[in-house]
Amino acid sequence: MKVLYKVAHFTGRFTSPSQWLFILPALVIITLFTFSKTVSADDNPYASNYQAQNQGNLHSLQSKPEPQLLSGTRRDDDNINMLENGYDLMGLSAFEAGDISPEQAISHGRSIQADMILVYVKKSGNATPASKMEVIKEAVKKGQALTEKDMAIDPGKYRYYATYWAKLPPPVLGVHVVKLVARKSSQEDEQPQVTDASEGVRVIAVIHGSAAEQAGVLRGDQLLSINQEKVNDAAALSSLVRRFKGNTVTINIQRQSEPLSLKVTL
Structure with missing residues (x-):
């Protein structure tokens, strides 16, 4: 996703995490379990594909923030909701991969001291069982030999897009x-x-x-x-x-x- 415009922010005020169910109806809170495995930055696609979007050293006002992870719905609407509730965009990650644990997004959020993370996941356009069957039928019709690889269904891949946000100090104008x-x-x-x-x-x-x-x-x-x-x-x-x-x-x-x-x- 390209950034279509750059915004100038005039800081917002604090909102407790418990209020998010009411102030961000378009976002659904993801329930997470704590994983003991530590993921290095090189192995974490959220970290290796991260692009900072703020020229300043923007980060949480807390010394050791524990980022809240949210499942995004509509990017533009979600961005406006975040801005209106006193957050500013730190950066984003975009990549395609298999099944990635949400803990990896949290891990990168901790490393850059983010307060909120919005994650969007969409199924990638790989072959489905139905389309694979059509390929097999066509090969049988032409008398072509089939291997185990031909018979196997490709594992699913997903497009991941995540935005990272920091809470701003109370505003002067807002x-x-x-x-x-x-x-x-x-x-x-x-x-x-x-x-x-x-x-x-x-x-x-x-x-x-x-x-x-x-x-x-x-x-x-x-x-x-x-x-x-x-x-x-x-x-x-x-x-x-x-x-x-x-x-x-x-x-x-x-x-x-x-x-x-x-x-x-x-």
Whole structure:
């Protein structure tokens, strides 16, 4: 899976693991048993295929976290749920393999100090017993010799995809944003090229319980300015939030093409 956009985070607040049954209905908690076998990084496909997605040294605020493992359903929806509940993405693993123990995902999560792990498992497109039988019938029809290998059914393989998350400190503002840039026209397009970036930044997630949520900021809002100072990108937003921390400010947003001003206490 490619990362389609990079988000800037403004930290969230803690949520106890017991609350996840209520705040993340789209995710199902996996019950795990403790395995005594220790898996090395070289033998662990979750570790050998891990790709960090955060430039900073993001990890759990706990000294020795015990990661919670969840079975993901829809990646995009799950990512938004995680962001809204105050987590940020550390990295991901993607690979194809046979039957892999979930303990290996937990083991790698411990090594990178993750708080939450979302795992997606999908059956790979290998030969099924029915398709194997068709191959055998065709060979018999043509009078071809069959070996034990021909008769055997291939062991199942699966596509694994896992995301690793760390809980963030309590937020000042409490939004995740992305800068939208207008699409450039291709040479085949009749319309002239558009190179100007759109104003402000797009809110892709609002952290639950944050100042932004209490003020009425919604996912999808275009955040334009704080106290009349333009927000041109995520860095500008971060700088303004730090500067006005502890004050009540006016945030100008655009919601479904309509301008709106909100009071927010940072």
